[in-house]
Amino acid sequence: MAELIKIAVDAMGGDNAPAEIIKGCIDALSENDSIHISLVGISEVIEKELSSYQYDNERIEIVNATEVIEMAEPPVNAIRKKKDSSIVVGMNLVKNGECQAFVSAGSTGAVLVGGQVIVGRIKGVERPPLAPHVPTTKGFSLIVDCGANVDAKPSQLVQFAKMGSLYMKSIMGIENPTVGIVNVGAEEEKGNALVKETFPLLKKCPDINFTGSIEAREIPFGQCDVIVCDAFVGNVIIKMYEGVSSALVGVIKESLMSSAKTKIGGALIKTDLKKTLKNFSASEYGGAPLLGLKGLVVKAHGNSKSYEFKRALMQCVSFAQNNVNEQIKESLSLSDIQDGN
Amino acid sequence: MAELIKIAVDAMGGDNAPAEIIKGCIDALSENDSIHISLVGISEVIEKELSSYQYDNERIEIVNATEVIEMAEPPVNAIRKKKDSSIVVGMNLVKNGECQAFVSAGSTGAVLVGGQVIVGRIKGVERPPLAPHVPTTKGFSLIVDCGANVDAKPSQLVQFAKMGSLYMKSIMGIENPTVGIVNVGAEEEKGNALVKETFPLLKKCPDINFTGSIEAREIPFGQCDVIVCDAFVGNVIIKMYEGVSSALVGVIKESLMSSAKTKIGGALIKTDLKKTLKNFSASEYGGAPLLGLKGLVVKAHGNSKSYEFKRALMQCVSFAQNNVNEQIKESLSLSDIQDGN
Numbered sequence: 001m002a003e004l005i006k007i008a009v010d011a012m013g014g015d016n017a018p019a020e021i022i023k024g025c026i027d028a029l030s031e032n033d034s035i036h037i038s039l040v041g042i043s044e045v046i047e048k049e050l051s052s053y054q055y056d057n058e059r060i061e062i063v064n065a066t067e068v069i070e071m072a073e074p075p076v077n078a079i080r081k082k083k084d085s086s087i088v089v090g091m092n093l094v095k096n097g098e099c100q101a102f103v104s105a106g107s108t109g110a111v112l113v114g115g116q117v118i119v120g121r122i123k124g125v126e127r128p129p130l131a132p133h134v135p136t137t138k139g140f141s142l143i144v145d146c147g148a149n150v151d152a153k154p155s156q157l158v159q160f161a162k163m164g165s166l167y168m169k170s171i172m173g174i175e176n177p178t179v180g181i182v183n184v185g186a187e188e189e190k191g192n193a194l195v196k197e198t199f200p201l202l203k204k205c206p207d208i209n210f211t212g213s214i215e216a217r218e219i220p221f222g223q224c225d226v227i228v229c230d231a232f233v234g235n236v237i238i239k240m241y242e243g244v245s246s247a248l249v250g251v252i253k254e255s256l257m258s259s260a261k262t263k264i265g266g267a268l269i270k271t272d273l274k275k276t277l278k279n280f281s282a283s284e285y286g287g288a289p290l291l292g293l294k295g296l297v298v299k300a301h302g303n304s305k306s307y308e309f310k311r312a313l314m315q316c317v318s319f320a321q322n323n324v325n326e327q328i329k330e331s332l333s334l335s336d337i338q339d340g341n
Numbered sequence: 342m343a344e345l346i347k348i349a350v351d352a353m354g355g356d357n358a359p360a361e362i363i364k365g366c367i368d369a370l371s372e373n374d375s376i377h378i379s380l381v382g383i384s385e386v387i388e389k390e391l392s393s394y395q396y397d398n399e400r401i402e403i404v405n406a407t408e409v410i411e412m413a414e415p416p417v418n419a420i421r422k423k424k425d426s427s428i429v430v431g432m433n434l435v436k437n438g439e440c441q442a443f444v445s446a447g448s449t450g451a452v453l454v455g456g457q458v459i460v461g462r463i464k465g466v467e468r469p470p471l472a473p474h475v476p477t478t479k480g481f482s483l484i485v486d487c488g489a490n491v492d493a494k495p496s497q498l499v500q501f502a503k504m505g506s507l508y509m510k511s512i513m514g515i516e517n518p519t520v521g522i523v524n525v526g527a528e529e530e531k532g533n534a535l536v537k538e539t540f541p542l543l544k545k546c547p548d549i550n551f552t553g554s555i556e557a558r559e560i561p562f563g564q565c566d567v568i569v570c571d572a573f574v575g576n577v578i579i580k581m582y583e584g585v586s587s588a589l590v591g592v593i594k595e596s597l598m599s600s601a602k603t604k605i606g607g608a609l610i611k612t613d614l615k616k617t618l619k620n621f622s623a624s625e626y627g628g629a630p631l632l633g634l635k636g637l638v639v640k641a642h643g644n645s646k647s648y649e650f651k652r653a654l655m656q657c658v659s660f661a662q663n664n665v666n667e668q669i670k671e672s673l674s675l676s677d678i679q680d681g682n
Binding site: 074136137150151182184189191192193215216217218219220221230231232233235236237238239240241242243244245246247248250252255256258259261262264265267268269272275276277279280 | 525532609617
């Protein structure tokens with residue numbers, strides 16, 4: 001048997017923890033027999049959940065962690081003080097090499113801080129970006145960054161572009177992925193100070209397929225595989241996806257209930273429409289990797305159900321099997337970017 | 342008869358000029374008898390269009406302008422060199438007091454530059470913001486700024502909040518409109534440098550109803566009446582509205598064509614669905630005012646048809662009747678903000 005890919009899972013994080021998280025783990029184990037999972041959290045709670053399932057108990061273990069970091073806690077403090085929380089204990093498993101990946105649907109802030117502070121950056125990486133997938137009419141794209149770098153520097157955006165490209169190539173099998181920088185117009189001379197400074201750096205970067213500016217309007221149509229921006233803009237993009245689709249779905253539903261005729265019509269299209277909207281939903285695309293760390297850290301959506309959580313686990317498998325971290329290390333050591341460590 | 346409100350119209354600007362622009366003007370004239378329109382552009386072209394309509398020729402005049410500023414032209418150059426373009430000639434009508442407002446569906450850049458350079462700022466206004474309306478599940482909100490201030494300063498955002506509030510109160514009749522600043526989380530300590538600096542200034546600003554941070558996800562649900570941000574972020578918001586809705590509508594249409602059953606369902610809901618989507622479309626909400634100028638300048642959407650253009654003209658009427666400029670002047674002279682002129 002091939003060597004197992006060992007994944008630490010935050011059993012306590014997210015709106016639907018622990019039930020949906022643990023169900024997602026069980027489903028992943030039965031779908032892919034090269035996964036081993038360390039469920040990190042309050043052991044009695046985990047044991048109780050596990051007791052309702054049948055599973056290969058050689059590929060699952062419980063790692064007790066008595067504390068839980070709540071969503072609203074200030075992340076730096078939480079990581080520093082709650083040494084026995086599921087996030088800190090899980091990340092330490094990655095740091096110590098006992099696991100290759102850590103997945104959490106818990107506090108984004110705590111995951112970002114823990115990733116940097118506990119797991120640590122690859123030498124040369126200035127700031128690790130959080131890179132969620134977003135649905136497009138062609139498939140999906142990667143937005144780098146949606147994490148903590150709200151006042152990013154041009155050199156950081158260049159690294160985001162490189163790491164994003166490697167990820168899309170290795171994990172998603174996209175040959176020569178296109179890279180665009182979010183801008184207010186298509187022309188090179190447009191943009192704020194950050195974009196204007198970054199644009200020429202991306203243009204002369206040899207190891208990415210930079211296609212220039214991308215206006216936000218084009219993002220949902222999949223104009224680029226890798227979308228580069230600072231985390232403030234990335235956050236606005238991700239949340240506009242959520243907001244506009246859910247508002248629009250709301251008004252459509254209302255319109256379907258408006259008369260007897262539309263109710264009948266609605267009944268006829270319901271199943272297909274649901275499927276369509278699910279395909280165009282951000283949560284379908286598993287978790288967001290925190291790129292540029294010494295181990296893999298994946299942030300699953302806070303409201304992940306078992307299905308989405310399972311997908312985040314599957315992403316870890318591809319990430320590990322494709323040695324993305326090794327590739328990032330090589331790519332950044334080849335470049336002339338200053339060592340940020 | 343009450344005094345006429347004189348509006349200069351760029352007859353040559355926009356994807357559907359001159360036909361739809363002129364039709365919009367004719368419709369506005371017949372809807373509201375207090376409007377007078379000066380159609381600015383190549384007179385032969387305008388005359389030919391007008392010849393197919395019946396209208397009150399005391400309330401419409403043609404002002405010849407032989408040049409046209411194209412969408413792709415660098416705006417500063419275009420405004421400087423094309424002195425006989427419809428945009429420059431139209432704005433001069435406002436500057437000289439011959440018209441109270443100028444409306445164009447042409448180049449946004451040229452309208453922004455012309456507004457500042459030709460019409461000029463109200464004393465005390467640092468930078469005039471472009472403030473489009475966006476649809477929400479409750480009605481609509483105003484995004485300030487989506488114009489040229491991509492690297493805005495905190496003091497400018499405070500002025501945007503004030504001008505936006507006055508606009509929503511005067512034109513839209515919203516008593517005590519709520520004001521939110523776009524942010525990556527709800528907490529006060531979150532944000533990039535600009536937001537962190539602006540937040541306390543907005544908090545202590547006495548003449549607005551500041552409700553704190555707003556996450557982009559909440560914008561389509563109408564959580565605030567006035568949404569304050571720099572123009573880079575504003576542009577991303579507006580274009581994500583357009584992109585996500587049109588991508589989503591595309592996949593929904595495809596799903597409706599997928600089987601005989603869904604086709605029948607689709608036929609039953611088509612009319613109501615169209616109406617719903619139209620109500621949730623950004624173009625429904627007329628034009629975007631450029632706030633803080635000595636006269637009113639309104640940018641209509643580039644692809645405006647006659648209906649949308651007519652709405653932009655109606656906005657001018659409310660703006661003029663409510664003396665919004667006078668109110669902005671008063672509000673800014675009462676405040677302790679430095680004179681930016």
